Amino acid sequence: MTTDWSIVLDFLPQLLAGAKVTLIIALLGIAGGSVLGVVAGLMRAFGGTLLNGIAFAYVEVIRGTPIVVQVMFLYFALPVLAGLRIDPMGAAILAIVLNAGAYIAEIVRGAVLSINKGLTEAGLAMGLPYWKVLLHIVGPLAFRRLIPPLGNQFIVSLKDTSLFIVIGVGELTRTGQEIMSANFRAVEIWTAVAVLYLLMTGSLTLLLRVMEKRMRIL
Amino acid sequence: MSIIQFKRTFKHFGDLAVLDGVDLTIEEGEVVVLIGPSGSGKSTLLRCINGLERITGGDLIVDGLSVAGGPRQLRQIRQEAGMVFQQFNLFPQLTALDNVAFGPRRVRGASKAEAEVQALDLLAKVGLRDKAHSFPSALSGGQQQRVAIARALAIKPKVMLFDEPTSALDPELKQEVLNVMRGLAEEGMTMVVVTHEMAFAKQVGTRLIFMEHGHIAVDGDPREVIDTPPNERMKDFLRHVE
Ligand SMILES: Nc1ncnc2c1ncn2[C@@H]1O[C@H](COP(=O)(O)OP(=O)(O)OP(=O)(O)O)[C@@H](O)[C@H]1O
Ligand SMILES: [Mg+2]
Numbered sequence: 001m002t003t004d005w006s007i008v009l010d011f012l013p014q015l016l017a018g019a020k021v022t023l024i025i026a027l028l029g030i031a032g033g034s035v036l037g038v039v040a041g042l043m044r045a046f047g048g049t050l051l052n053g054i055a056f057a058y059v060e061v062i063r064g065t066p067i068v069v070q071v072m073f074l075y076f077a078l079p080v081l082a083g084l085r086i087d088p089m090g091a092a093i094l095a096i097v098l099n100a101g102a103y104i105a106e107i108v109r110g111a112v113l114s115i116n117k118g119l120t121e122a123g124l125a126m127g128l129p130y131w132k133v134l135l136h137i138v139g140p141l142a143f144r145r146l147i148p149p150l151g152n153q154f155i156v157s158l159k160d161t162s163l164f165i166v167i168g169v170g171e172l173t174r175t176g177q178e179i180m181s182a183n184f185r186a187v188e189i190w191t192a193v194a195v196l197y198l199l200m201t202g203s204l205t206l207l208l209r210v211m212e213k214r215m216r217i218l
Numbered sequence: 219m220s221i222i223q224f225k226r227t228f229k230h231f232g233d234l235a236v237l238d239g240v241d242l243t244i245e246e247g248e249v250v251v252l253i254g255p256s257g258s259g260k261s262t263l264l265r266c267i268n269g270l271e272r273i274t275g276g277d278l279i280v281d282g283l284s285v286a287g288g289p290r291q292l293r294q295i296r297q298e299a300g301m302v303f304q305q306f307n308l309f310p311q312l313t314a315l316d317n318v319a320f321g322p323r324r325v326r327g328a329s330k331a332e333a334e335v336q337a338l339d340l341l342a343k344v345g346l347r348d349k350a351h352s353f354p355s356a357l358s359g360g361q362q363q364r365v366a367i368a369r370a371l372a373i374k375p376k377v378m379l380f381d382e383p384t385s386a387l388d389p390e391l392k393q394e395v396l397n398v399m400r401g402l403a404e405e406g407m408t409m410v411v412v413t414h415e416m417a418f419a420k421q422v423g424t425r426l427i428f429m430e431h432g433h434i435a436v437d438g439d440p441r442e443v444i445d446t447p448p449n450e451r452m453k454d455f456l457r458h459v460e
Contacts, residue, residue: 122307122366125268126321126373127296129289136324140311 004185008192011179015189018175019196025089025171026158026200029096033157034150036097037104044109046134055105062102068163071095075167092164092171100157107149111142144215151208155201162197172196221246221281221377221408222267228275229262229432236262238432239276244410246376249403251419251440252412254429255455260412263429264379267410268299281376297325300370304382306362308354314341314365315350321373333372340368344398360391364398371402378402380411396422414459416444428452 008015043055062070075091078084086094115138123133162173176193180186222244229237236259244250252260265271266278269285269292278285281298308317318337322328328336341347344364354362363383370378380399384392396418403409403422413419419426419440426443428436436449447453 116307118303118305118307119309121270122301122303122309122369125270125296125301126370127293127325129293132324136320137309141309144311 003187005188007183007185008188011189011192014179015172015175015192015196018170018172019200021089021169021175022158022161022171022173022197023200025092025096025161025164025169026154028093029161030100030154030157032093032097033100033104036101038108040101040105041108041112044105045112059102059105062099063106067095067099067160068166070099071164071167074098088164088167088169091167092161092169095164096157096160099160100153103153103156104150107146107153108142111145111149112138114145115141147208147212147215151205154204154208158201158204159197219246220244222410223279224263224276225278226276227266227273227278229259229266229271230274236432237266237273240432240434242427242434242437244377244408246408247406247424249409249411249422249424251423251426252410252429253414253419253426253455253459254435255451258429259432260429261381262432264301264381264410264412267377267379268296268301270301297373298375299377299379300373300375301379302363302366302370302381302383304385306354306359306366306386308362308366308369310354313351313353314346314357314368317354317365318368318372321369325373337368337372340371341365343371343401344368345394358391359387360394363387363395367395367398367402377408377410380409380413382412382414384413384415416456416459420444428455 040055040058043051044059047055071091074086074094075088078086119137119141120133123137124130128136161169161171164171165174165177168174172193176189180189183189220243222242224237224240224242227237227240228235238259240263252263254260262271266273266285267280273285280295283291283295285292285295287295308314309320312320315334315337318340319330319333322333322336323330338347338350341350344367346361346364346368349357349361349365354365357365367378367383383399384395387395392415396415399409399411399418400422411418411423423440426436426438426440427434428443428447428449430451436443436447436452438448443452444456447456
């Protein structure tokens with residue numbers, strides 16, 4: 001079978017539809033994961049024994065299990081356990097939220113704790129309440145340090161969506177697989193799929209570079 | 219009028235009594251120089267005054283308020299006692315001007331314009347008006363420390379606490395910081411200074427305290443006690459500092 005790149009054009013609308021599903025899962029998942037991650041990370045850094053313990057357990061469970069197992073659990077086991085029916089798309093988004101949240105929690109915790117204690121003391125010594133020190137001094141500094149590792153996590157999460165092929169979500173990898181099994185055009189289709197992923201991760205990288213440039217990373 | 223009063227003050231870290239029942243009264247306008255071997259409790263004594271360390275026994279009154287009080291009272295005390303750190307601790311994301319304007323804006327609730335006018339005056343006072351828009355990373359250590367002094371003055375404290383303000387500086391940069399401190403003393407600012415600069419202690423200090431194991435071992439006129447140390451260990455200590 002000779003390669004024929006023109007067939008990519010025939011399947012482009014289908015592939016783009018798959019890429020759109022990938023993007024939706026990734027963007028919603030990352031947005032939710034960021035919120036969850038910031039909360040869990042702050043619990044790790046500043047929570048008492050209880051809050052810290054809860055966040056620690058969450059992070060360890062997620063980091064200690066594969067994301068495929070996590071999404072299988074959400075999709076197949078949760079309905080049995082809790083009687084909660086969840087559609088594949090919902091399970092996929094929730095899996096990214098929970099998974100990215102755990103890694104982002106560690107990123108947030110690390111960034112916050114990396115800020116020199118002397119700066120906190122300087123703020124407190126002026127008579128600022130602790131929350132204002134966090135808001136006006138530690139927060140902005142930690143945020144700058146957050147951007148590079150956070151960008152990395154966003155890219156990982158975007159690529160992780162391809163694993164949801166196991167629960168039959170019509171994202172990009174699944175779409176490629178379906179086209180492939182009908183026409184066996186492996187080279188053309190998987191090349192096209194790879195290029196589409198590269199376009200998405202590349203745009204993300206570019207966006208983060210711009211943000212890093214605009215903010216002096218300290 | 220006394221502005222700082224240690225009343226049998228204790229500070230423990232675990233079982234270790236780092237302040238071991240300190241009695242000390244500091245009057246307004248005094249420039250108290252605090253010396254002593256490493257680990258004798260100088261930093262701890264200073265940091266108890268503004269509640270960065272909480273005392274564990276006795277009492278400590280600053281401008282009429284006990285440091286053992288609640289958070290609100292502690293914040294009030296901290297606004298009366300500015301602190302300058304060995305490592306400067308300037309906020310790296312803010313320019314010199316914004317560092318100095320930070321306290322008035324966030325603590326005293328001053329307007330941006332008002333805080334900046336005052337900050338420029340203070341920067342001029344420490345000789346750095348032309349560096350107002352520089353970030354700390356672009357300043358020398360001596361310049362950073364002078365900005366840090368201006369920042370502490372911006373909240374209009376009644377007392378200034380200095381913890382080894384020149385120890386992190388190259389010898390040629392120490393003097394510019396000491397000169398600013400001398401100027402403050404001449405204006406009548408009450409100061410408590412931990413330092414190894416004996417020349418400064420003699421010229422600017424009105425009182426010298428030698429600490430040992432959480433106690434005040436010597437308390438006297440700087441020139442007298444430095445020239446004729448009343449205590450063997452202080453004599454030893456001074457030999458090492460010179
Ligand atoms: N946060 C802390 N936890 C436990 N021990 C501490 C703490 N801070 C200080 N110490 C101990 O208290 C003692 C006094 O420390 P302090 O920093 O007040 O000494 P210092 O006189 O300032 O010494 P130096 O000249 O080295 O700065 C030391 O033995 C030190 O190890
Ligand atoms: Mg010290």
